[in-house]
Amino acid sequence: MPLKKRVEKAITEVNAKRAFEHIKNLASFGSRVAGTEGDLKSIKYMSEQFVKAGLKVEYDVFNAPSFIEKEAKVLLSYPSKKEIKVRAMLYSVSTSSEGVKGELVYANLCKEEDFMKIDAKEKIVMFSRTKDKDAFYEEVANAAKNGAKAVIMVDYNPWIFTATMESGYFDIKKRFLPVEPNPIPAVTINSEDGRYLLEQIAKGKVEATLVVDVTSEEKETKNVRAIIEGGRKADEKILVIAHRDTANTPGANDNASGLATLIELAQILPEYRLNRSVELIAMGAEEELGSLGSYNYCKIHKDELDKVKAVINVDMVAVGSKLKVITEGLWPDKGRLETSKEINRLLIEEANRIGYFVEYGICPFATSDEGRFIDAGVSASWLWKPDDPYYHSTEDTPDKVNPNDIKAVCEIVKNAVIKLANM
Numbered sequence: 001m002p003l004k005k006r007v008e009k010a011i012t013e014v015n016a017k018r019a020f021e022h023i024k025n026l027a028s029f030g031s032r033v034a035g036t037e038g039d040l041k042s043i044k045y046m047s048e049q050f051v052k053a054g055l056k057v058e059y060d061v062f063n064a065p066s067f068i069e070k071e072a073k074v075l076l077s078y079p080s081k082k083e084i085k086v087r088a089m090l091y092s093v094s095t096s097s098e099g100v101k102g103e104l105v106y107a108n109l110c111k112e113e114d115f116m117k118i119d120a121k122e123k124i125v126m127f128s129r130t131k132d133k134d135a136f137y138e139e140v141a142n143a144a145k146n147g148a149k150a151v152i153m154v155d156y157n158p159w160i161f162t163a164t165m166e167s168g169y170f171d172i173k174k175r176f177l178p179v180e181p182n183p184i185p186a187v188t189i190n191s192e193d194g195r196y197l198l199e200q201i202a203k204g205k206v207e208a209t210l211v212v213d214v215t216s217e218e219k220e221t222k223n224v225r226a227i228i229e230g231g232r233k234a235d236e237k238i239l240v241i242a243h244r245d246t247a248n249t250p251g252a253n254d255n256a257s258g259l260a261t262l263i264e265l266a267q268i269l270p271e272y273r274l275n276r277s278v279e280l281i282a283m284g285a286e287e288e289l290g291s292l293g294s295y296n297y298c299k300i301h302k303d304e305l306d307k308v309k310a311v312i313n314v315d316m317v318a319v320g321s322k323l324k325v326i327t328e329g330l331w332p333d334k335g336r337l338e339t340s341k342e343i344n345r346l347l348i349e350e351a352n353r354i355g356y357f358v359e360y361g362i363c364p365f366a367t368s369d370e371g372r373f374i375d376a377g378v379s380a381s382w383l384w385k386p387d388d389p390y391y392h393s394t395e396d397t398p399d400k401v402n403p404n405d406i407k408a409v410c411e412i413v414k415n416a417v418i419k420l421a422n423m
């Protein structure tokens with residue numbers, strides 16, 4: 001007897017090639033810091049993709065501190081003339097158009113005790129970035145307190161890390177702290193230029209001019225929410241979230257990889273039976289104030305938060321080695337924030353079931369968007385590849401991305417969401 005062919009409705013498959021096109025498009029918008037041109041373009045892009053998939057789109061509108069870098073440079077003037085490539089630290093102040101001129105002095109890690117050994121008065125202070133550190137309020141404040149005119153941070157990678165002058169605290173009110181006696185400009189350089197400058201300093205006096213032209217002002221941004229209406233429990237929700245903004249970088253992995261995941265899911269999930277509603281959210285302003293977009297989601301939808309049954313955050317999933325389900329994050333002023341054991345287990349189970357390798361991991365220095373949900377009492381989890389060497393650098397470009405990683409993540413999240421929406 002001939003085998004009966006199984007007749008199934010054709011289901012749209014995750015397409016890595018298509019996902020990669022979305023990553024390339026999003027990374028071409030330039031900096032996507034909240035409120036910038038690139039951010040606006042990405043709001044439009046995500047909205048269009050969701051509408052094209054036939055989904056209803058809604059927005060959470062809120063203000064965020066924007067940052068536009070028009071120019072930043074260091075010009076070495078003595079003993080030789082040379083321009084050093086730099087990036088302004090996010091929320092650095094500008095200099096005058098002539099810039100700030102001064103002698104360079106090295107202050108190790110820019111800790112309070114480092115200033116016991118050097119005279120930083122009226123000088124431009126150089127310091128080395130502490131491994132995995134993102135926020136440098138303390139270092140810049142120490143330099144200012146000890147009389148420095150400006151700050152240059154040297155990264156340990158041969159590319160430029162785009163640091164922030166935020167404090168690195170979870171408490172939003174403590175994110176921006178005063179720099180006394182007055183704010184000073186701060187830039188970052190790569191390891192090679194850092195080594196060159198330090199060699200020059202070791203030989204004798206080195207003079208440079210630092211020019212920074214930036215604008216920092218409050219601007220409007222949005223969470224873009226695509227809604228797949230549930231069947232029998234439409235008022236209960238499962239959220240899949242990915243932040244849209246960048247840290248003044250092209251943001252191919254961080255986090256166009258998450259956005260491409262949302263776009264693929266927008267095309268595939270509506271073909272399945274879902275009892276609970278599913279929201280796919282391109283969050284704004286994650287890189288600021290410890291996930292400002294999620295903070296605002298929890299504030300705006302406060303009365304419906306008990307209807308949010310699960311949140312899966314997809315942030316940085318296409319560069320690095322192994323994909324991890326993050327069990328906890330850590331903030332200096334908040335301590336550990338644990339993700340949901342149930343969602344974590346489900347993600348691992350679903351990955352195992354369809355033959356993908358995923359393991360548990362932690363984030364030792366912060367949380368991503370899921371942190372604000374956990375803090376608001378909502379069960380949430382985070383999928384992350386922790387070892388992207390180009391993290392928050394100008395090198396976070398599409399050529400580093402592995403498109404097939406998106407396919408794996410989409411399939412794992414798709415299966416987990418179908419379970420969560422129907423259990």
Ligand SMILES: [Zn+2]
Pocket residue numbers: 243254255286315316368
């Ligand atoms: Zn990110």
